[in-house]
Amino acid sequence: MKFLISMHINPAVLDALTDEEKAAIGDGHGKFIEALKKSGELITTQALVDPSQAAVVSVRNGQPVVTDGPFLESKEYLGGFYLIDCENKERAIELASQIPDTAIEGLGVEVRQVMFADGQLEA
């Protein structure tokens, strides 16, 4: 079963971390990725640029309108995701709990099953 584990970050929370804490998050993700690759459960993982770089696109009267993002007025933003293929939801949750973000107050890690997939998955 495929699941998207999305990481919702709060820039204010991240800024308040010490350098050691930031480095530990990076290490934790690195180890998590390695373990997922070895077990054959990782499809792909990607991290996104800062939300201030987002462009919000809409089309009105057939004309595209582009404004500065982010779209959501929120303290948290989608920072990145893991797309995994694993045994069941319990396993997906078990894996998600290994992500360092889960141990930090103010950062959100969410697990949702994939319903439709198409296209090349070679990342």
Next chain:
Amino acid sequence: MTAPATEDLLRELTPQVLGALVRRHGQFEGCEDAVQEAVLAATVQWPAEGVPDNPRGWLVTVASRRLIDQMRSDHARRERESATATEVVPEDVPDTDDTLVLLFLCCHPTLTAASQTALTLRAVGGLTTAEIARAFLVPEATMAARISRAKQRVKAAGSSFSLPDGAEREERLRVVLHVLYLIFNEGYTASSGSELHRADLAHEAIRLARMVHAQLPEDGEVTGLLALMLLTDARREARTTAAGDLVPLDEQDRTKWDRGLIDEGIELVKASLAGPALGPYQLQAAIAATHADAATAAATDWPQVHALYLVLERIAPNPMVTLNRAIALAETEGPLAGLALLSTLDGDERMAGHHRLLSVRAHLLEKTGDTAGAYEHYRRAAKSTGGIAEQRYLESRASRVRT
């Protein structure tokens, strides 16, 4: 793409060649890699140069060379002087069929279901890692890692290359059948992307079930599983519209059902029911055969379907079986009786918020005339399902009861 005849031949030979290699050299892990490489070499060479006179011998020779090359490079540093290891000259492959032994290894109980299916498809089914990855819509690297991890686990478990005895054999065979069933379902319930490849999985599962059946013709559950697959696959054409929408059993165009598969399935069911003990696959196949026997949905022998579910519920209690029995009960004794049976599942944690419980309840509420309740439950079921085709279907039912 390899010509279908070559491909079929390769898939048939894969477990035989792998079995011969493991018997000679041990080390399932290394042999499996070597056979995969030999099969890949054959898919390139045979279409160009013609199929060799003794294709099995050709594969054994090529795979043995690969294996020895691998062993040499593994030991090169430590044992340079003994690098003159004897070249293996393949004798005739023994007649013993190792398919079952290999299946038992690939479906080792220490593996997850995802690993069991992947390893089975490669080592016994003769599919390449790339093909398996495409079928499961994951990158090849992901599938390669999964297969490699699975082989390490099998090795760590210290399995011997032989059939287990007695009760263990019986238990392990159930795991094998379950894995084949999962492969079939993965192909049959395809709802996204490369549907062609996923349909192939259903055919592959049928082919593997036929192989097991040929080895164990007296085993009722093996026969039952093969029959269940054939009877289910017979409905493939009728179960979706050209647009890919699901068509429920009672609305399917039964002239689109594959009579050949149905006849074969029914014969197998009859044969298996004559045996001494009844198992879950036999009963599910008997239920599928009852549906297949009905010329129209209205002609369905619901009392028989209900009786079969009752037996199934007794020998393999499971909320999903009770759920299906509720549908049959609603047909024989009315929707209220079905709803009453469904309510016994409400406290079952395994069914809490399950889309099937919601959709069956919606269906039965619709039959009682409670359109508001039916609408509500179809909507909730649509939100809960993980399948996009099923979601579309449930949403269409919801809008149908509202108008």
